[in-house]
Amino acid sequence: MLRAGVTHKVFKVPNHLLTSKVPFFKKLLSTTPSPTDEQLTFDDLDEFAFALFVRWLYGGKLQGPHDFHSVQHYLCLYVIGQKWDVEPLCNDSKYMFQRDEYASAHTEQPLIWSACTTTKTT
Numbered sequence: 001m002l003r004a005g006v007t008h009k010v011f012k013v014p015n016h017l018l019t020s021k022v023p024f025f026k027k028l029l030s031t032t033p034s035p036t037d038e039q040l041t042f043d044d045l046d047e048f049a050f051a052l053f054v055r056w057l058y059g060g061k062l063q064g065p066h067d068f069h070s071v072q073h074y075l076c077l078y079v080i081g082q083k084w085d086v087e088p089l090c091n092d093s094k095y096m097f098q099r100d101e102y103a104s105a106h107t108e109q110p111l112i113w114s115a116c117t118t119t120k121t122t
Contacts, residue, residue, distance in 0.1 A: 002040050005047030011054050021057055024084035049076030056089055064096035 002011045018025035028035060042050070052073060056062060065071040074096050081089035 002042070002050075003037070004042045004045045004050035006043060007047060008041060008043075009047040009050070011050060013054055013057060017057050021088075022084050022086055024086075045080060046073060046076040048073040049080060052077045053080050053089070056092065062092055062096055 002013055003009065004011060015025075015029055019029055020026075028039065032039065049072075052062065056077075062074075062077075065074045074093055078090055078093040081087070081093060
């Protein structure tokens with residue numbers, strides 16, 4: 001059971017799904033088969049972006065941002081991909097901005113992507 005955001009919203013995701021797509025969880029669950037709640041709680045991650053991440057894990061289609069408010073969730077989704085070294089997620093979330101007219105019209109993409117670069121967790 002994963003928890004995200006300041007509210008610690010619960011997300012139930014099967015371990016095999018996490019380990020097959022996310023290097024961070026593959027490493028964590030191979031070295032710690034029963035991680036603590038603390039290891040599975042991510043206060044610093046936006047719970048709406050985390051919901052998009054879970055949708056992506058299950059193979060759900062990402063719709064892309066439709067207004068300024070939803071832009072932040074897709075930026076956070078990209079950060080999740082960077083943080084956990086999930087290149088396909090980074091690519092998919094970046095693509096949402098590159099193809100989306102709203103983002104193209106209202107953001108400077110080079111600024112966005114340079115601002116979202118984070119240090120990867122190992």
